Amino acid sequence: LARGRELGPPDFVVLGMIRQGARSGYAIKRAVELSIRFFWTISQAQIYPSLARLERAGLVIGKSEPLGRRRRRTFALTPAGEDLLREWLRLDEPIPFELRDMGLLKLFFAGALGRDEARELVFAMRDRSVRQVKTLGAITAEAEGVAAQGNLYPLLTLRMGIAFHQGLIDVCRDFEAETDGG
Amino acid sequence: LARGRELGPPDFVVLGMIRQGARSGYAIKRAVELSIRFFWTISQAQIYPSLARLERAGLVIGKSEPLGRRRRRTFALTPAGEDLLREWLRLDEPIPFELRDMGLLKLFFAGALGRDEARELVFAMRDRSVRQVKTLGAITAEAEGVAAQGNLYPLLTLRMGIAFHQGLIDVCRDFEAETDGG
């Protein structure tokens, strides 16, 4: 089972998405776009090679299921695939967290600007997070539906996304208030 | 001035760090490690080529300032460098924000686990953020010193880091409470 190494995160994304019901490569791509894209991305060009890898490793089985004359391969997890996914989820090791935010970067250097220009930067960041909270809010209903059907976790990740942008918004507001007319 | 294109974010990091007082390539590396690393990273291997690029473009001037027999090049911004840095900071365009969090990724797929195992995942994420808040708290005093000397912005970015991990912690706690003994 552990020989399944040389699998990377993209492979587990594919495995996970198939388990959530995405049947084709294209369906996985769409599922990524409208769910995890806020905290993880994989591109289409990774998906098909990954599916091939997973199939070779016996973790998924694919079959040809064309729609009309349009070719289409669908996939399902094998028991080994389910096991490996769970094993990965349980694996208790440092959880990588990477943030790459040009807003924070610019803000860090904002001392090079005058007060008004720096405040504009803070405003832009707040605006960005406000919009992000709105975007996430707009898909909350759907995640609540999934939660009602027994899977609480997509909703939970959504709440985390909202919470932490809200955290940024609060700090921006505080700063704007503190430096108001200062 | 705008011919300074084909400069990327790493070049602006270098420019910004020199402005904050980092004089050598090595000093820039250290400054990145103990300040912006929480929301942006550049590796040593990018710094020296970037300095060469910036010098060729007339944005910084370097001179040899060995310490003892140990060689050392120090750099200072030219007026053009200062201008370009400010121009970049002012530039009003969509501000890229990228998050890549394996914790959220695993959590999204946690439906494949039993309740207890899923709660362990939530606990691990909370723990991670708690530790991160502590780490950031430990350097707050220093950032407050910088703020007292007139540069408010490093402290502001620190507060944002704390706020958003606190946001995650709150959601974890809520979830843990909601599912307690469920």
Next chain:
DNA sequence: TAAGCCATGTAATTGGTTACATGATTTT
């Protein structure tokens, strides 16, 4: 009939990291 979506795959490029290479100075 054109644009857009469904669908799969590959090639070229990029942006970045790790590792290598070297050597002086300071600390333990």
Next chain:
DNA sequence: AAAATCATGTAACCAATTACATGGCTTA
């Protein structure tokens, strides 16, 4: 005397993205 830190630079590698290539089906 060894380990850690200061200091600069390059080469090899890697993960991932963008772009390319192809084609059927659906909608405006």
